[in-house]
Amino acid sequence: MVFLMLQKQNAVSGMSTPLLHKAYDSNLFKEEGEALIAQIAQHLEDTVSGSSNKVINWKEPGDEYTFWKEFVSQDHTTASFFKTVLERSIHTHHPKYIGHQISPTVPVSALATLLSAQLNNGAAVYEMGAAAIALERLVVELFGQKIGYKNGDGFLTSGGTLANLTALLAARRTKASTNIWNDGHDKKLAILVSEEAHYCVDRSARIMGLGTDGIIKIPVNKKYEIDTELLEVYYSSANSNGFDVIAIVGSAPSTSTGIYDDLDAIAAFAKAKNIWFHIDAAHGGAAIFSNKYKHLLKGAQKADSIIIDGHKMMGTSAITTAVLFKESTSSYAAFEQKAQYLWEKNDDPEWFNLAKRTFECTKSMMSLRFYAIINAYGIQFFDDFVTTLYDAGRKFAQYIKEQPDFELALEPISNIVCFRYTGIEGDLNDINQKIRRILLEDGTFYIVATTLRGDYYLRTTFMNPFTTATHTEQLLHKIRTIVLELKTSQ
Numbered sequence: 394m395v396f397l398m399l400q401k402q403n404a405v406s407g408m409s410t411p412l413l414h415k416a417y418d419s420n421l422f423k424e425e426g427e428a429l430i431a432q433i434a435q436h437l438e439d440t441v442s443g444s445s446n447k448v449i450n451w452k453e454p455g456d457e458y459t460f461w462k463e464f465v466s467q468d469h470t471t472a473s474f475f476k477t478v479l480e481r482s483i484h485t486h487h488p489k490y491i492g493h494q495i496s497p498t499v500p501v502s503a504l505a506t507l508l509s510a511q512l513n514n515g516a517a518v519y520e521m522g523a524a525a526i527a528l529e530r531l532v533v534e535l536f537g538q539k540i541g542y543k544n545g546d547g548f549l550t551s552g553g554t555l556a557n558l559t560a561l562l563a564a565r566r567t568k569a570s571t572n573i574w575n576d577g578h579d580k581k582l583a584i585l586v587s588e589e590a591h592y593c594v595d596r597s598a599r600i601m602g603l604g605t606d607g608i609i610k611i612p613v614n615k616k617y618e619i620d621t622e623l624l625e626v627y628y629s630s631a632n633s634n635g636f637d638v639i640a641i642v643g644s645a646p647s648t649s650t651g652i653y654d655d656l657d658a659i660a661a662f663a664k665a666k667n668i669w670f671h672i673d674a675a676h677g678g679a680a681i682f683s684n685k686y687k688h689l690l691k692g693a694q695k696a697d698s699i700i701i702d703g704h705k706m707m708g709t710s711a712i713t714t715a716v717l718f719k720e721s722t723s724s725y726a727a728f729e730q731k732a733q734y735l736w737e738k739n740d741d742p743e744w745f746n747l748a749k750r751t752f753e754c755t756k757s758m759m760s761l762r763f764y765a766i767i768n769a770y771g772i773q774f775f776d777d778f779v780t781t782l783y784d785a786g787r788k789f790a791q792y793i794k795e796q797p798d799f800e801l802a803l804e805p806i807s808n809i810v811c812f813r814y815t816g817i818e819g820d821l822n823d824i825n826q827k828i829r830r831i832l833l834e835d836g837t838f839y840i841v842a843t844t845l846r847g848d849y850y851l852r853t854t855f856m857n858p859f860t861t862a863t864h865t866e867q868l869l870h871k872i873r874t875i876v877l878e879l880k881t882s883q
């Protein structure tokens with residue numbers, strides 16, 4: 394009887410075990426944390442200076458899996474675990490990382506992420522994330538002001554993909570003639586989007602039940618902008634095929650080419666047709682902070698919604714995206730949900746209970762990642778960051794144009810530059826594919842590739858403000874060496 398009572402007491406008071414005490418030990422955390430910070434600082438020094446040899450230590454997926462399977466079967470200290478992860482990961486802070494669009498995190502933003510990871514506040518419900526939520530409102534106000542919204546609002550969410558979906562749900566709620574959220578589909582809906590838009594727009598539309606035919610892909614013009622001359626034709630044809638067009642999406646810029654659509658022209662079309670205008674500015678929305686490049690977003694203030702990734706062109710750690718709406722009320726349009734356990738007043742907008750507006754229920758404290766940067770360096774940081782990187786892209790393009798054995802795919806207007814090696818007879822698609830593969834396996838540089846009008850191009854995105862002309866000269870030299878080796882091995 395006494396034993397039973399004791400068991401019951403332990404269950405109620407939740408007596409912790411020695412293991413639990415160890416897992417939460419503050420001294421151990423300090424010791425391991427200081428060691429980790431020292432490791433990251435060393436990594437930062439080695440990568441930014443370019444003194445570490447490789448950007449990536451490429452291993453085939455199966456080999457990497459085998460490595461980790463063996464690793465986790467042995468005992469390792471936390472320091473050895475972290476060190477091994479660090480060594481076997483791609484180094485976005487290396488100036489020869491010129492690949493996909495992800496920022497080399499500004500260290501202070503990484504520190505903010507560490508703080509938020511440890512606090513683990515849920516920044517979607519006010520009581521659970523007061524500081525993060527108030528800061529989020531300030532971040533949103535800053536974006537709104539820079540875009541030129543007079544009555545705007547918005548929130549942060551987990552990535553550009555989710556942000557595009559959220560904005561398009563708001564578009565559907567606002568522009569569809571029925572309430573699909575409650576009643577389901579009874580009409581064929583469609584959106585207009587450039588054929589060069591990021592695949593996540595297509596994915597969002599499919600999630601929303603628009604189907605293949607509801608995603609109307611508009612061809613691009615010679616400059617790779619959505620061809621605004623064709624909008625009327627595609628719109629009318631959709632109408633005559635029984636579709637209600639609810640929205641048009643502009644890219645700022647599109648991912649493969651880095652080309653901004655003509656936002657002003659799209660805005661005029663959207664207004665004339667009374668459809669929603671959304672801008673996917675995941676990559677280049679940050680240019681609103683650049684005095685030199687903000688003109689690329691001319692017309693953005695007329696968009697009903699726009700999304701901007703912090704982890705692309707603003708230096709924050711992933712994954713951190715702003716979804717902004719021209720009208721404050723639209724920011725509540727995507728989701729209508731009753732959740733009595735979270736908030737008391739369903740009908741009150743309660744700006745501070747962000748779960749009413751976001752897909753996430755538990756949301757990370759993303760605002761800290763922006764504000765840590767703003768707090769330390771001011772918003773001038775974003776101008777310096779974007780301007781330096783866009784300048785670097787243009788400079789590299791100019792250099793490519795001066796090389797007789799390389800070809801520029803198109804004149805870049807941002808930090809995305811597509812080019813290929815042409816100094817050899819033969820199938821250029823095949824040769825450039827080989828070049829890219831050898832570069833990946835070699836690991837001295839990291840660049841990616843894309844296909845434009847059926848041709849394969851090498852693709853670079855200048856994400857690192859410390860990538861200089863010397864690095865890009867070395868890249869071309871490396872490519873020439875690869876081609877020589879390919880020739881001799883034939």
Ligand SMILES: Cc1ncc(COP(=O)(O)O)c(C=O)c1O
Nearest residue numbers: 552553554591648673675676702
């Ligand atoms: C234009 C564009 N939109 C959306 C996305 C997806 O953003 P995220 O990776 O944050 O989900 C990307 C990613 O590269 C992008 O380039």
